Amino acid sequence: MLLDCIIIGGGPAGLNAALVLGRARRNVIIFDDNKPRNAVTHQSNGFITRDGIAPTEFRQFAHQDLRKYPSILTRQERVTTVQPINGVFQAVSEQGYSFHARSVILATGLKETLPAVRGIHDYYGKSLFSCPYCDGWELRDKPLVLIADHESAFFLAKKVYQWSRDLMFCTNGIPLLTFEQKDKLYRRGIRVMEQKITALIGAGGMLKQIQFEDGTAVDRAGGFVTPGWTHASPLVDMLACQTNEMGAVVKDHFGRTSVPGVYVAGDTSFQPPAQVIVAAGEGCKAAIAVNTDLVEADF
Numbered sequence: 001m002l003l004d005c006i007i008i009g010g011g012p013a014g015l016n017a018a019l020v021l022g023r024a025r026r027n028v029i030i031f032d033d034n035k036p037r038n039a040v041t042h043q044s045n046g047f048i049t050r051d052g053i054a055p056t057e058f059r060q061f062a063h064q065d066l067r068k069y070p071s072i073l074t075r076q077e078r079v080t081t082v083q084p085i086n087g088v089f090q091a092v093s094e095q096g097y098s099f100h101a102r103s104v105i106l107a108t109g110l111k112e113t114l115p116a117v118r119g120i121h122d123y124y125g126k127s128l129f130s131c132p133y134c135d136g137w138e139l140r141d142k143p144l145v146l147i148a149d150h151e152s153a154f155f156l157a158k159k160v161y162q163w164s165r166d167l168m169f170c171t172n173g174i175p176l177l178t179f180e181q182k183d184k185l186y187r188r189g190i191r192v193m194e195q196k197i198t199a200l201i202g203a204g205g206m207l208k209q210i211q212f213e214d215g216t217a218v219d220r221a222g223g224f225v226t227p228g229w230t231h232a233s234p235l236v237d238m239l240a241c242q243t244n245e246m247g248a249v250v251k252d253h254f255g256r257t258s259v260p261g262v263y264v265a266g267d268t269s270f271q272p273p274a275q276v277i278v279a280a281g282e283g284c285k286a287a288i289a290v291n292t293d294l295v296e297a298d299f
């Protein structure tokens with residue numbers, strides 16, 4: 001059976017794309033191997049009507065919605081290859097099943113690399129985060145740390161200052177800041193520590209203290225880090241979608257990529273802000289683009 005669309009990735013982007021296409025009476029399949037970026041956190045904030053929801057609960061609600069539409073198939077497995085064959089797309093799953101469709105939405109998300117500090121993963125998603133719009137409110141007015149390993153951290157520090165004035169900026173031994181930037185931070189009472197961090201101390205993911213190589217120990221209740229991003233799956237490259245020098249997928253306003261019939265939505269496109277509501281919105285837009293292009297081809 002030739003499907004209208006194969007959606008790869010069942011986070012907010014892929015799920016919302018499936019919803020919109022199901023309601024448009026399109027035959028779609030959505031694949032997901034359930035390794036979302038926010039699996040490390042207990043709570044997802046900033047989505048109106050869903051503020052503070054657990055990511056797993058968000059997905060349960062989404063699947064409840066999808067079950068209302070008979071033309072949506074869901075599969076809990078990874079897609080290993082996707083390629084154009086004779087004018088359609090073929091996706092092959094980990095278990096060896098193959099599906100064909102006239103279009104593909106890539107909603108596979110991204111993978112993060114955290115600054116090289118031992119034990120940092122124990123705290124990420126619990127008291128250390130990457131996005132103040134997502135988690136700044138819960139950390140407001142607390143003694144915070146910013147653990148940074150690239151230049152964007154200065155801009156993040158300016159933002160985080162909106163949530164807490166008690167901020168310490170740690171470069172973990174990397175000379176990241178210009179004299180002028182350090183001066184601006186000092187003048188606002190933001191302490192800059194350029195030594196290597198030797199230990200993060202805390203319990204159950206809740207940070208209590210940071211220790212440095214000269215023996216200094218500073219109490220901190222949480223904070224933010226600057227993660228690096230890579231694509232969560234090689235499918236963007238497999239389909240030869242054009243990317244720019246930052247790794248962002250080149251796309252139009254609706255998520256159409258440089259490859260006709262291939263669309264991106266959510267974190268996959270590498271274009272901030274990377275948030276649940278934005279990913280869901282992009283899923284909606286990509287689905288509308290898929291349906292529009294199929295209508296134009298067929299009518």
Ligand SMILES: Cc1cc2nc3c(=O)[nH]c(=O)nc-3n(C[C@H](O)[C@H](O)[C@H](O)COP(=O)(O)OP(=O)(O)OC[C@H]3O[C@@H](n4cnc5c(N)ncnc54)[C@H](O)[C@@H]3O)c2cc1C
Pocket residue numbers: 008009010011012013014031032033034035036037038040041043044045046047077078079080107108109110124125129130134135232233235265266267268274275276277279
């Ligand atoms: C610690 C942390 C806290 C966050 N807190 C918030 C918050 O409070 N509010 C907020 O709005 N945002 C928050 N975010 C960001 C938010 O999680 C992401 O922006 C959002 O999940 C992106 O949705 P997505 O659908 O693009 O990708 P994802 O949610 O990452 O979903 C992608 C899915 O695709 C699947 N997948 C990948 N490759 C394949 C494949 N080949 N085959 C099948 N499936 C595949 C993955 O397993 C995954 O389930 C947070 C992120 C982190 C890391």
